[in-house]
Amino acid sequence: MGLRNLGVRGAVAIKVVICDETPIIRNGLKTFLEAAQDIEVVDVSDSAMNALMLIRTHRPDVVVTGIKFQGMSGIELIRRLARSDDDVPAPRSVVFSMDCADDVITEVLHAGANGVLIGDAKREEVASAVRTVARGGTALAPEVAGRLVEWFRGRDLRPAAELRPSIGSLTSRERQVLTLIGRGMSIEEVATELCIGVSTIRTHLHRLRNKLDLKDRAQLVSFAYRAGLMQTPAEAC
Numbered sequence: 184m185g186l187r188n189l190g191v192r193g194a195v196a197i198k199v200v201i202c203d204e205t206p207i208i209r210n211g212l213k214t215f216l217e218a219a220q221d222i223e224v225v226d227v228s229d230s231a232m233n234a235l236m237l238i239r240t241h242r243p244d245v246v247v248t249g250i251k252f253q254g255m256s257g258i259e260l261i262r263r264l265a266r267s268d269d270d271v272p273a274p275r276s277v278v279f280s281m282d283c284a285d286d287v288i289t290e291v292l293h294a295g296a297n298g299v300l301i302g303d304a305k306r307e308e309v310a311s312a313v314r315t316v317a318r319g320g321t322a323l324a325p326e327v328a329g330r331l332v333e334w335f336r337g338r339d340l341r342p343a344a345e346l347r348p349s350i351g352s353l354t355s356r357e358r359q360v361l362t363l364i365g366r367g368m369s370i371e372e373v374a375t376e377l378c379i380g381v382s383t384i385r386t387h388l389h390r391l392r393n394k395l396d397l398k399d400r401a402q403l404v405s406f407a408y409r410a411g412l413m414q415t416p417a418e419a420c
Contacts, residue, residue: 196223197317200241202234202260203249203279212247212279215306222313231260238264238274244317247277247309250287258294265295265399275316279304288327295399298322320369321400346410349395357394358412360387364400365407 199216201224203209209227216222225241228234231252238246246264250257257278264273277298278291291299297316300309301324312322323331353361356377363373370388374381388403397403 196221197245197313198223198225198241198243199245199247199313200225200234200237200243200274201227201247202229202231202252202257203247204229204252205249208249208279208281212309215309216247216313218306219310219313222310231255231257234260235263243274245277245313246274247279247313250278250280250282250291258290261291261294261296275319277312277316277322279309283324283326285330288330292401295401297400299327300324301326315369318369318371320372321367321404346406349406350410350412352394353391357387357391360384361391361403361407362412364388365404365412367404 199222201209201212201216203212206229209229213224213227216224225243226237228237229252231248232255234246234248235255237243246260248257248260261276261278264276275297276295277300278296279300279302280287280291281302283301288299298312298321300312300322304312304324308324315322350358359377360373363376368376370381370384374384377384388400391403392398395403395406397406
């Protein structure tokens, strides 16, 4: 999804929709993001269902959402965005949650969220997460990232036997791309690391999802770890 040109020295604005049922959080996030010159808050909502309508209207680049709403939950909103079949690319998502329990974070990531922030996030942390996610990367609060690292360190990273046929079906370049995505790199960063074009990386990711029967980036990262690909560095050109 292209970012809107502001006409100021070629600058572009990241279009954002904010969704949270609590006014103080909703307004706080809006204030944080409106302070950034490269971010435009195009609308806000207090319900996930209404947010879907705003997303169809405004076509934002990023949706910053809470989790708990009356009616449709923030988790379901993220799932719908992740599996969108629209011709226009779906916006990427950042979850802002006061609850950072392990089961909540797990559910959020499995739903397809591209970023996770928790209640004590500072203004620049929120803006930075939106920028990173808009560029195709993954943004996690330091506490969340730390817990995920500890969890992965405690796991047996030997390739699961049932994944070996799938690993064997990948080309050398596909394995390199998957490994770098597993490290949390954006599409642009992977392209730079491997000295190939962004469009080529997108093609590799499309083929990887088809070969491995995976639907999104979060599942690709999970597969990379479960398959043992994170034990060895990817080779650059």
